[in-house]
Amino acid sequence: MRRLRVLVCILTVISIITATLLWFRSIKMNEKPTIRCSVEGDIEVKSNASDSELLKFVSATDSHDGDITEKIVVERKNYFITKGVTSINYAVCDSDNNVAKIEKHVKFTDYRSPVFTLKNDFITYVRTNTDLNGIVGAKDVYDGDISDRVKVISSNHSNTYAGEYDVNCKVTNSFGDTSEITFKAIVVDDNPDVKKVKLNSYIIYTKTGEEPDFSANILSHNGNNPNNIRINTSEFDPDTPGVYSVYYEIGELTRGRVIVVVEEA
DSSP: OHHHHHHHHHHHHHHHHHHHHHHHHHHHHHOOOEEEESOSSOEEEOTTOOHHHHGGGEEEEETTTEEOGGGOEEEEEEEEEETTEEEEEEEEEOTTOOEEEEEEEEEETTOOOOEEEESSOOEEETTOOOOHHHHEEEEETTTEEOGGGOEEEEEOOOSSSOEEEEEEEEEEOTTSOEEEEEEEEEEEOOOTTOOOOEESOSEEEEETTOOOOTTTTEEEOTTSOGGGOEEEOTTOOTTSOEEEEEEEEETTEEEEEEEEEEEOO
């Protein structure tokens, strides 16, 4: 009988120890991993930084799995908090499917808002169908080519009569930053003898106090005598932010135009 009591006591102790160990193991298995960031303030990277570059700033450990840094992912990038500063969510999952997350602010050190592009000088002829969306494009330091997101918000453009018509366009990148521009679309009477000057760029962005080399912007004279081309900058003010037109003229005829966007330095 005494041996039986001893055996029962031993089995009871083993049961208690086993239950305790299983309890501690269940707690350990249900414990979330820990993610740490090596940067206290904002993470600073360039706009084209990849997820792998962003992952260099974080590490993760788990009480059961140990170091699980390689399992961290960039879960989401959010709209800008302020221009050029976003918040991103890091997430990690351990072998027991426990998930941990942290949010960090990321500053793009070289960020600028989306800029517009033009496929031609936006000088068209009467009775010529013009696809405004086909001419206006946009590019972004993060998203790249976002021409498909350009929206012509308003325009009184007409191909019936010669004249100048306002065109207002907007574009928004994936961080919610919107750029807007309003410029003149020029419609002229058809003149088959006019040969346009071809330009490297039909829209130029510059800062206040700077004046681009408009002569260097000529890609091809297209049969025109270069000595006869006059660059008309009468509407251009390099010291005041705004949208301006600079014309390439021969005599009284406009042979080309570049839109100049002057931004605050």
